[in-house]
């Protein structure tokens with residue numbers, strides 16, 4: 001398993017359950033973007049949390065909505081499987097100890113406060129969608145204060161270790177080794193195992209701070225990441241791992257790799273890359289070099305959340321020509337997508353005095369404080385519009401999310 005975020009951890013658990021001997025590698029300490037994330041798991045079709053909150057939902061309603069929302073991001077068959085297996089997926093996570101709760105958020109937001117863990121996270125109730133399928137809240141935020149991805153990963157990571165998989169941290173996959181028939185037979189790595197303790201500690205600390213708060217301070221991230229690269233170059237040693245059955249590449253996306261972004265999704269370059277420095281496209285390049293096919297590298301999730309506070313959902317988002325960009329109550333990635341693809345990546349949120357006063361009142365109540373986050377950040381995305389002290393129409397540039405996988 002190359003990469004120890006949610007994808008690598010879940011694949012490791014399934015492989016171990018199927019009887020495989022599993023080795024999990026991570027270039028840094030593990031957790032990746034998963035541990036930085038808001039820990040919101042999209043699930044529905046009648047989960048225990050939805051039932052506890054008294055909200056009806058069915059796999060068909062979930063499928064009907066998502067089919068319209070996600071476009072061609074996944075095939076209809078995959079989407080169907082995702083919706084039909086959603087209740088089971090939440091049960092599986094709960095069995096690993098991941099806590100969820102049916103405390104329904106009474107207002108629309110991109111990320112609920114520490115009092116609510118079930119909410120309308122998408123465009124389910126927005127115009128054009130609510131008529132397609134009965135809307136239901138499906139954002140299941142893992143229970144934990146602040147951005148709760150760290151809680152999600154803590155449970156996944158611990159279970160992987162208990163399941164008997166070997167986890168090699170500070171070990172980066174560099175190349176897949178193939179035989180004459182092109183079958184993958186090994187992984188060539190560089191590891192800091194055996195390096196002096198100060199090197200290992202320094203590498204872990206620098207990579208942790210490069211991930212957060214480096215996420216919001218690109219200059220700090222650059223300095224810290226350069227240092228981790230230097231430590232790797234000077235102190236790592238080669239390691240070859242023989243492969244008996246398969247290698248799963250789960251090493252994140254490529255949004256931290258500027259040349260790849262320029263090549264595949266140039267319109268998204270102006271955004272803040274919501275990622276870790278590990279999202280440098282290595283996994284994609286390893287797979288492609290071994291003969292794997294790539295697709296949809298031009299699909300990038302661009303987030304432009306305008307709530308909390310929910311009052312801003314009554315404002316109007318316009319472009320430089322004053323044209324309305326999108327229904328403001330839609331999912332933040334839909335807003336971001338509309339801004340980048342149709343409006344040059346910039347917008348202005350127009351709000352009157354009444355909306356602004358209501359927004360101010362909602363700030364304390366509706367926002368989450370956590371390390372690296374401030375009020376008026378949503379899922380970790382700073383929102384310049386909601387940060388302004390004296391309200392003036394302000395350009396809202398669009399942060400870029402992770403490359404889709």
Ligand SMILES: Cc1cc2nc3c(=O)[nH]c(=O)nc-3n(C[C@H](O)[C@H](O)[C@H](O)COP(=O)(O)OP(=O)(O)OC[C@H]3O[C@@H](n4cnc5c(N)ncnc54)[C@H](O)[C@@H]3O)c2cc1C
Pocket residue numbers: 002003004005006007008025026027028029030031032033034035036037038039040041042171172173174250251252253274275276278279282283379380381402405
């Ligand atoms: C601030 C933020 C908030 C988010 N909130 C949400 C949310 O609430 N809900 C949601 O669904 N999504 C959210 N996302 C997106 C979500 O976090 C990611 O899509 C998801 O975590 C990706 O999981 P992954 O396992 O594929 O990658 P990651 O979790 O990034 O794991 C990849 C791992 O691979 C490792 N790696 C990289 N290269 C190598 C190599 N060469 N060798 C070995 N290891 C390597 C990395 O160190 C990393 O640990 C958020 C993202 C961010 C940044």
